[in-house]
Amino acid sequence: MPKACVCNRLGLTSIPRNLPISLHKLDLEVNQIAIIRPGSLAILTHLETFDVAYNKITIIQTGTFAHLPRIQAIYMWNNQITMIQSGAFQNLPQLKYVKFLDLRSNNISVIPPSAFDLITYMFRTSMAGNPWNCDCKMIPFRKNIPFFKTFNLMTKRITCAQPTKLQGYDLKDINPEELICE
Template identity: 35%
Template sequence: MKGFLLLCSCVILSHALPFEQRGFWDFSMDDGLAMMRDEEGASGLGPEGPTSTVPDLGMPPMDLCPFGCQCHLRVVQCSDLGLTSVPKNIPKDTTLLDLQNNKITEIKKDDFKGLSSLYALVIVNNKISKVNEKAFDVLHKLQKLYISKNNLEQIPRNLPKSLVELRIHDNNIKKIPKEVFNGLKNMNCIEMGGNPLENGGIEPGAFDGLKLNYLRISEAKLTGVPKDLPNTLNELHLDHNKIQAIETEDLIQYSKIYRLGLGYNNIRVIENGSLASMPALRELHLDNNKLAKVPGGLPDLKFLQVVYLHSNNITQIGVNDFCPIGFGVKRAYYNGISLFNNPVPYWEVQPATFRCVSDRLAIQFGNYKK
């Protein structure tokens, strides 16, 4: 059996790599599915107290499981079968449907008919280019939709209102229309990197009404920080784009962000005061850009602990570039500052520059090689 995608939460590693599933039983780590297993394991109550029998949750009859698929505990796994369409006869009580790594080209209107209990749908790595506008109408409990690595040119319409997590990276989406996320008040996480999306492709108000915690639009064609993103964001990842500068108004409304990913861009300038609007910032990725100096304002970020500045053009580091003047100002010491692969003579940097660092091993210097 090939690897099965992990239904992860939106807690992402520091480099915010694209979603990756690893093993079939990793699904047991998912809170939602754990809850469903608890419900299944509870014995029923009869008129005279607990019943003496426990429902049989083993393998369903073979005629209730699509040919070639594996069905167990309301999980239907139909991955890696060469399917060209969604199989029929999927058990009505299915909560997780895995259709990844097939050759499905289209999601039709009645493909998920009757699957009102579906909690997670995995259609990653197919050839889907078309999704019927009513295909998801019956999925009233769907919370996780993974439809990455397909041939979609637009975000599917009429997404379930119950949706919490959408992963649609590595498609061919060039536009986010205003109305596509309407009514998705439960949406918490959107991963849509790897799409040829430009700033002009994001219509004004496209994210209105969303209360996202996590948003990733990496490996796209953005030349600046998109406007009017949800102000509820805790994590914003815009790495691997073409952003050239960060201006004050770019980040002013995102006061709750604690992890900001801007690595692998063309950033030369970060306007003074641009970072001051994010007092909760704990992790800042600015590696692999074209910065000539350490961004201003870092000493004022009381909770900042990790700063990636490696692979830039920094030639000088001042004694107050990272740490505030005076004691008791910074609430959390740095536990990671990367400065390697910069043309800075590290032997000239004063030791006091890192007076608010937890340990000397947290400083990553290195010889600069042109």
């Protein structure tokens, strides 16, 4: 049985059905995938690497990565992600073994508290190149920065795009009291 499926540049609009359950790597870079339906990866219990960079994904839905006991790397950079729903990374039995999450260059403006557990355990998380809205909704995340294992790797490039007075500043350098909603 194949261990990898490299389906780059095929114009795919969804995760292919009938993938071999023995897959360790699923590479769907540079396609037209806009949504990953919760459960669409559930049979891939051996999956270690999942790459959907350069697609059109806008939301990471609740349960998207549920039941992937061996997942180690998730590449979702250069999509159009605006939202990470609560529970998107729940039910990952081996959460503490996930080594890399790449969410660079999307349209994420706020990190929901529900993503904290994931980020806390990650060995490396990359979130640079997103238009961060550094207002009161980012206070919980900002206050937790010192507790993240990946503090130096991931937070040095979380640069505020909004509000104007904080534009260009790194979130880690901003006092939580300055993060206000107007």
